[in-house]
Amino acid sequence: MAQQFDTQGMGLLPSGVLQPYGENILKYGIGQLGSPIDIAGLTPQVAGQSAFQQQAAQGIADLAGLGQVQRDASGQVTGFTGGTGVASYQPYLDAIEQQKLLDPSEGYKAFMSPYQTSVIDETLKEFDRQAAIKKQQIGGDAYSAGAYGGARQGVAEAEYQTGSDRNRAALVAGLQSDAYNQALTRQDKQLADLQGMATFVPGLQQTNIAAMDALGAQDQALEQQKLNQLAAANQSAYQLPLDRITDVANVYGTVSGAMPGSPTQKFTQNPFLSGIGGFSQMYSMLNPAEGKGATQSLIDAIRGV
Numbered sequence: 001m002a003q004q005f006d007t008q009g010m011g012l013l014p015s016g017v018l019q020p021y022g023e024n025i026l027k028y029g030i031g032q033l034g035s036p037i038d039i040a041g042l043t044p045q046v047a048g049q050s051a052f053q054q055q056a057a058q059g060i061a062d063l064a065g066l067g068q069v070q071r072d073a074s075g076q077v078t079g080f081t082g083g084t085g086v087a088s089y090q091p092y093l094d095a096i097e098q099q100k101l102l103d104p105s106e107g108y109k110a111f112m113s114p115y116q117t118s119v120i121d122e123t124l125k126e127f128d129r130q131a132a133i134k135k136q137q138i139g140g141d142a143y144s145a146g147a148y149g150g151a152r153q154g155v156a157e158a159e160y161q162t163g164s165d166r167n168r169a170a171l172v173a174g175l176q177s178d179a180y181n182q183a184l185t186r187q188d189k190q191l192a193d194l195q196g197m198a199t200f201v202p203g204l205q206q207t208n209i210a211a212m213d214a215l216g217a218q219d220q221a222l223e224q225q226k227l228n229q230l231a232a233a234n235q236s237a238y239q240l241p242l243d244r245i246t247d248v249a250n251v252y253g254t255v256s257g258a259m260p261g262s263p264t265q266k267f268t269q270n271p272f273l274s275g276i277g278g279f280s281q282m283y284s285m286l287n288p289a290e291g292k293g294a295t296q297s298l299i300d301a302i303r304g305v
Contacts, residue, residue, distance in 0.1 A: 054069070056216060057069055062205075065088075067081050068083075101191040135161070
């Protein structure tokens with residue numbers, strides 16, 4: 001145990017052998033505390049968006065027709081430039097409107113076969129030719145029956161012509177109806193195709209955006225880990241000298257506590273001894289013949305010598 005003193009105003013300094021080490025510890029500690037600190041290196045940072053994430057954000061802006069994404073120095077989105085307001089599906093909706101696919105009175109016309117008129121004309125020519133042949137047969141039959149040129153022949157030919165005209169009209173109607181129905185089918189298919197593309201194309205784009213965003217999130221997480229580790233390393237680098245000084249100070253304190261110390265001031269004389277000295281001087285003055293020192297004469301007096 002180190003020496004201890006109860007006398008008021010007294011204290012101990014470490015052993016003289018250890019005092020230089022204590023001074024060095026104090027000097028190093030003050031020097032470390034006085035060194036400038038790069039707070040930015042110790043402060044945790046947040047990883048910004050990766051290139052994939054930024055491209056994904058631009059893809060979303062393109063889908064909505066917002067234009068080019070604008071960012072500030074921190075990476076925060078501040079606005080958009082060059083936007084047209086035309087979403088990626090808008091061209092297909094415009095095509096539906098331009099082609100009048102939703103107009104039942106006009107939409108089918110663009111899908112009518114350009115050969116339909118020729119088909120109808122040729123069909124009617126053949127029909128008329130067959131009708132003429134059959135009409136001639138009526139005259140031949142009347143001639144064979146001896147009724148050629150008579151009323152019976154006229155009635156038969158009129159009846160046939162009426163039926164032939166009816167059949168011709170039905171044929172034309174059937175051909176036109178087929179052409180119309182085919183045009184409606186093509187119109188409906190075109191409408192469905194455009195509607196499908198209006199969903200399909202943005203869907204593919206969104207799939208790509210989601211994939212880029214996922215890759216970007218992985219990159220951002222990795223960058224965040226790097227920043228966290230860098231901040232932790234900087235904090236450790238800052239704390240290490242202080243920890244080393246603390247460790248050395250603890251060792252110094254343990255060693256100095258186990259060695260005798262030196263008083264911080266001179267020992268104060270015991271008040272009892274001071275009193276004896278004063279009394280002995282007075283006794284010597286009262287007994288000068290003794291020829292002894294004042295203190296010794298006092299001691300002899302106390303002993304009764």
